Amino acid sequence: xxxxxxLAWAIVAAPTxxxxxxxxxxxxxxxxxAVAGALVTAGLALVLGVLELxxxxxxxxxxxxxxxxxxxxxxxxxxxxxxxxxxxxxxxLAGADSSLGPAHRQRHTYFAALYAFWAALLAVxxxxxxxxxxxxxxxxxxxxxxxxxxxxxxxxxxxxxxxxILTSLGLGVALLGIVALVGGIPGRGIGALxxxxxxxxxxxxxxxLVAYVLLVAGLxxxxxxxxxxxxxxxxxxxxxxxxxxxxxxALLPVVLLVAWRSEHALAPVIGVxxxxxxxxxxxxxxxxxxxxxxxxxxxxxxxxxxxSLEHMGVIALGIGFGTPLALAGVAVHIAAxxxxxxxxxxxxxxxxxHEPRATERSVTGIARTYPALGGVMGLSLGAxxxxxxxxxxxxxxxxxAGGFQAGRSWPAAATALLLALGFLGLAHALLxxxxxxxxxxxxxxxxxxxxxxxxxxxxxxxxLGLSALALWLPGSDLVDALLAGIS
Amino acid sequence: xxxxxxxxxxxIGLAVVVIRRRSVAVALVTAQALVLVGFALDDAKAxxxxxxxxxxxxxxxxxxxxxxxxxxxxxxxxPVHARxxxxxxxxxxxxxxxxxxxxxxxxxxxxxxxxxxxxxxVAFGIVTVATRRATLFHVLxxxxxxxxxxxxxxxxxxxxxxxxxxxxxxDLMLIALVAGVFHERIFAEFGTGDSAALRTLRD
Numbered sequence: 036x037x038x039x040x041x042l043a044w045a046i047v048a049a050p051t052x053x054x055x056x057x058x059x060x061x062x063x064x065x066x067x068x069a070v071a072g073a074l075v076t077a078g079l080a081l082v083l084g085v086l087e088l089x090x091x092x093x094x095x096x097x098x099x100x101x102x103x104x105x106x107x108x109x110x111x112x113x114x115x116x117x118x119x120x121x122x123x124x125x126x127x128l129a130g131a132d133s134s135l136g137p138a139h140r141q142r143h144t145y146f147a148a149l150y151a152f153w154a155a156l157l158a159v160x161x162x163x164x165x166x167x168x169x170x171x172x173x174x175x176x177x178x179x180x181x182x183x184x185x186x187x188x189x190x191x192x193x194x195x196x197x198x199x200i201l202t203s204l205g206l207g208v209a210l211l212g213i214v215a216l217v218g219g220i221p222g223r224g225i226g227a228l229x230x231x232x233x234x235x236x237x238x239x240x241x242x243x244l245v246a247y248v249l250l251v252a253g254l255x256x257x258x259x260x261x262x263x264x265x266x267x268x269x270x271x272x273x274x275x276x277x278x279x280x281x282x283x284x285a286l287l288p289v290v291l292l293v294a295w296r297s298e299h300a301l302a303p304v305i306g307v308x309x310x311x312x313x314x315x316x317x318x319x320x321x322x323x324x325x326x327x328x329x330x331x332x333x334x335x336x337x338x339x340x341x342x343s344l345e346h347m348g349v350i351a352l353g354i355g356f357g358t359p360l361a362l363a364g365v366a367v368h369i370a371a372x373x374x375x376x377x378x379x380x381x382x383x384x385x386x387x388x389h390e391p392r393a394t395e396r397s398v399t400g401i402a403r404t405y406p407a408l409g410g411v412m413g414l415s416l417g418a419x420x421x422x423x424x425x426x427x428x429x430x431x432x433x434x435x436a437g438g439f440q441a442g443r444s445w446p447a448a449a450t451a452l453l454l455a456l457g458f459l460g461l462a463h464a465l466l467x468x469x470x471x472x473x474x475x476x477x478x479x480x481x482x483x484x485x486x487x488x489x490x491x492x493x494x495x496x497x498x499l500g501l502s503a504l505a506l507w508l509p510g511s512d513l514v515d516a517l518l519a520g521i522s
Numbered sequence: 523x524x525x526x527x528x529x530x531x532x533x534i535g536l537a538v539v540v541i542r543r544r545s546v547a548v549a550l551v552t553a554q555a556l557v558l559v560g561f562a563l564d565d566a567k568a569x570x571x572x573x574x575x576x577x578x579x580x581x582x583x584x585x586x587x588x589x590x591x592x593x594x595x596x597x598x599x600x601p602v603h604a605r606x607x608x609x610x611x612x613x614x615x616x617x618x619x620x621x622x623x624x625x626x627x628x629x630x631x632x633x634x635x636x637x638x639x640x641x642x643x644v645a646f647g648i649v650t651v652a653t654r655r656a657t658l659f660h661v662l663x664x665x666x667x668x669x670x671x672x673x674x675x676x677x678x679x680x681x682x683x684x685x686x687x688x689x690x691x692x693d694l695m696l697i698a699l700v701a702g703v704f705h706e707r708i709f710a711e712f713g714t715g716d717s718a719a720l721r722t723l724r725d
Binding site: 135166169170173174176177180181184187189190192193194195196197199200203204207208210211213214215217218219227228238239241242245246249268269272273328331333337 | 626627628629630631640644647648651657660661663664667668670671674675678679685686689690692693696697699700701703704707708711712717719720721722723725
């Protein structure tokens, strides 16, 4: 077993162990244990990231574990967002007045579910075969549904129920695609579903394409691609804000990676173009469905949820275009979206304390009454809108350019047009939210201004770093490794 | 699998779409899973096949126990009426199943009849979720889909797949447990397991 393989197991084992320990730990030590566990998990992921950068182009492909550039990119994103989520969770829990479980076990329930969710999220990009990846995605559903409905209030129960039923149904359809694939692959063991075995499918191109479409259409329900995205705005808006960040910044791209790997692995059987067409279809439909909502006055977290729909569409398009430029854009987009979206959701906790009506209606003029909060929200929306020099602006340029490079002029042109419309919608929301007309609020209520300023500063530095990375990435070894996948 | 057995599985699936009582629907999906267990045991050639059948049996019995417990703990004062009448549900389910059969040229299973039965059960499960208001029926719709997938795994050329059967069993029990938690909580919050109460979040 190589050091990267051992690290991969350790990265999944660490949060799994913490999830169990949290349940057994006395109440006063739960938060400390959670924070310590998060630091260890994120540290291990960071080491794996460094090791992977030093061995680009030489993926580890085992029976159960795969360590490649795309997987490690996602593991790093999930680790960083997970760490930040654990760090901001105590602030949310301090103000939470109800929960799904007994009140005296509130922290135990929350952190156990959060760590179980985090462990499954870290495991999906490292899963060595399609079957295990599918099972782990189902595990994320079970754990995250408990978190979405954590407050136990009517609206969160509704959101959790929709999320559980719709994504389970979608994953059922995806499993039908997997069963159909198994039918055409020699052997019946777990090895039959390993990523490298998928191209041994031998029951014909047409049935392979049917299986692939079923698989991706089923996964689409979990990724939140339109037209099967109905759970997404509800779950993102009703979940605890730290969990919303993990759902949007980590869960959606992690499941998207499974669709990406499947497309890559099955390309020799179904044809490169056919596999990419399906992703481009979902990408364009998601963009087209998201844009009208970005123009509306929506509650803060619902606006961010529709922005997730837009950005998952952009990533699907980048993978669908599949050129070096587009994949460079995809790598930057996944990381930058994670940073920008996470701080947006983290800001929701102080926002609701400052403006309780923010859960049900749009907010305006926050920077006038609470500058630190307005600054963080403005940074999040500005980056998500693609306002230069946001890394998301650069990644979108790379993806559109990659579309033209791939000879897909019409989809690339449509993407550019839809992104411009989305930018206008979010730019309007940015102005209204930060410097619009301020409602009368209690100006003395400004919880955690210093923490918010620190969050904003770190996020700004990360975003600027990603902008610089976007300029360097095209033509680099990392893009070559992303293109090669695990083949 | 014989044509007669496939028809029985499909007929049970259609009955779940139209039946009114939750407990009867639980009995039907359990019976359907046990028919699959019988076929899996009859068709077993290796120890792995018997283990797969065992996983399917454990899942069927465990889910039945869980669902019946949920039914007994969440008695409705009045029956929860579905959004659409039984006959319309049946027509919609059959039409959807036929459409799926037409749209999906082949799944690569042993027989075309087996593929049709799998697609019919998937269609019936989706229609159950879409047209029933009782939250427990939503979960039963997912179980119908998963029974269809278990049938697909058994109809694979060269026999069933232990990985798929065990995976589906574990996954379904996990999801059903979480759904059970939410079903009870929804009942406690709204006084009913009627999903019509869950329609406040809209744009």
